[in-house]
Amino acid sequence: MHTPDLSGETVLALHAHPDDESIFTGLTLRRLADAGARVVLVMATGGDLGGSRLPLQPGEAVTDRRRRELEDAAALLGVSRLVLLGHRDSGLPGGPGTRHPSALAGADPVVLGRTVAELVDAEGAGTVVHDDDAGIYGHPDHRAAHAAGAIACSLTGATGYRMTVDREHLALSAHDRHLVHGAARAAGVGFGRVTAEIAVAVTGTDADLAVKRDAMLAHGSQIDPAAVPDASFAAAYGYEWFLRGERDGVTPAPGVLDALGNAHLLTGAR
Template sequence: MTTIVFLHAHPDDEASGSAGTMRLAADAGHRVVCVYATHGDHGTVPTDLREGESVIQRRRSEAEASALVLGTARVGWLGYADSGMTGWEQNSHEQSFHAADLEEAARRLAQILDEEGAGVLVGYDWHGGYGHPDHVKVHHVAHRAAELAARRPRLLENTMNRDHMRRMVQAATEAGLVPEGQDWDPDGPADDGNPMGTPEAEIHWHVDVREVLEAKRAALAAHASQEDVGWMLGMPTEQFAAIFGDEWYIEPGREPGLRAAHPLL
C-alpha cells in the first residue's frame, strides 16, 4: 500500500477527471490525498449562499463532501486564486496560480508530499487537457514538486484520450444524437488553441471506472453549486457512463503502449 497525492487545479476537477481512479485506489487500501491548487473562486457563484458565506467557503465545503464520497483521507490546498480562462485579466493577478512563482508553488506541494511520504503523485498532461492556465500550471508544479520531494514519487499525468473522444463523437453523430449546429471537434482548438487531450498512442494507462461510477456521480453532485456539474449530472445514465466511465493517464518515461489497468492496483 502507498500514499497517492492527486493535484487538481480547482474543486470539482477531481470529480470529473480522476474520481474513479481515486475511489478504486482507496477501496484497495491505498491512502488517497487530494490537493487543490486554487480555491476555484471564479467558478459559478451559488444563488443560495448563506449570509456571510463566500464562494471560496462553499467550494471548500463541497471539496470535503466529495472527499467523503471518494474515500479521500486528506484534502490539501496550495492557497492560490483561480486564474480564469486563457486571456482573462485574472491570469496576471498577483495571487493567481498562473502567475505564481513555480519554485514556491512546487515547494508548497513538495511539503505535502514529504508529510505524507507519498509514493505516487498525479498531475496533468503538458497542456492540462484543454489549455486552462491553471491546468497547465498543475503540470509544471507537479513535475517540479516531484523533483523537490525528499522521496521522489512515481509521477502520472491525468489526461483525456483524443482518439476515444473522436470515436464517441462519430458514433453519436451516426446515431443522430448530436443536435444540428452543436457538433464538437476534439481536434479543434481548445482554450489554448491546441486540440483536446492526448493522442491514444501517447497514453499508458486506461482505467475503466464503471464499477464505481455511482461514486463518481456522487462526487460530482457534491459540487452542485457549479453550472457545469448540472449538465453532467443531467446526462442519461448510458451517456454518462460513455463519457465518464474511462480515465486516462500518461506515465512519463514509460515505454509506449496503452495498458487497460489501474496503474496502482
C-alpha cells in the same frame, strides 16, 4: 474486476480547481482508496472565478460554497487528507484573472513545486498524480499544476502520472457529452491526447461509476445534473487517462495506477 492490495501505498493527487478531482480522477481515487491506498488530495485554488449556478447563502462567498462541495466530494472518493494551497483561480487563458497577484498562473513554479514536494515527503507518497504538460485543455491553472507536480516528482523521486483525456475515444463514444468539451470551447483551445499517447486507462464497475457521478454532482454550484445524465454517463466518464511522467528523460516503470488494471479502450473492455 480485480482489486489489488495497495495497503501501505500513498498517492498524492494535485488538482487545480474544486471538481477537477471528480471529473478527471474520481474513478481512480475511489479505486485507490478501496484497494487500501492512502489518498491525499491537494487543491491549488478555491475556484474563485467559477461563479455559482446556485444561489449563495447570505454572506457566503463562492469559495466557501466550493470548499464545502469539495469536502463532500473528497469524502465520497475516499480521500484521507485534503490540503488547500490557497491560490486564486486564474480564469481562462488570456483573461484578466491571470494577472491577479495571487493567481495560480503567476505563482513561481519552483516555489509551488517545493511546497508540493514537502507534502509528498511528509506523507511518504510514492506516487503523484497531476496534470499533463498541456494542462488537459490549456487552462493556465492546469499548466501550473503540471509544472508543480513535475518539479515535486523530480525533487522527491515519486512516480508521476499525468492526467489527460483521450480525445479520440471521447469523439467515438461521448459525442460532446464530457464537460471538457465545453471547457475547451470556452477557452478557445484543443484538448487531450490521441489514444496512442495514453499510457494508462483506468475504468471501474457500475458502482464505481455511480460514486464518481455522485462526487461530480456534489459540486452543485458548478455542475448541473442535466449535464451528466445517468444514461450516458459511462460513455463520457467511464475511463480516466494518464501519461507516465518522465524523469531525466526516462519513462518510469509501471506503478500503482497500472495495478488498478489498464483498460483496453479500443475493445471497450470494462
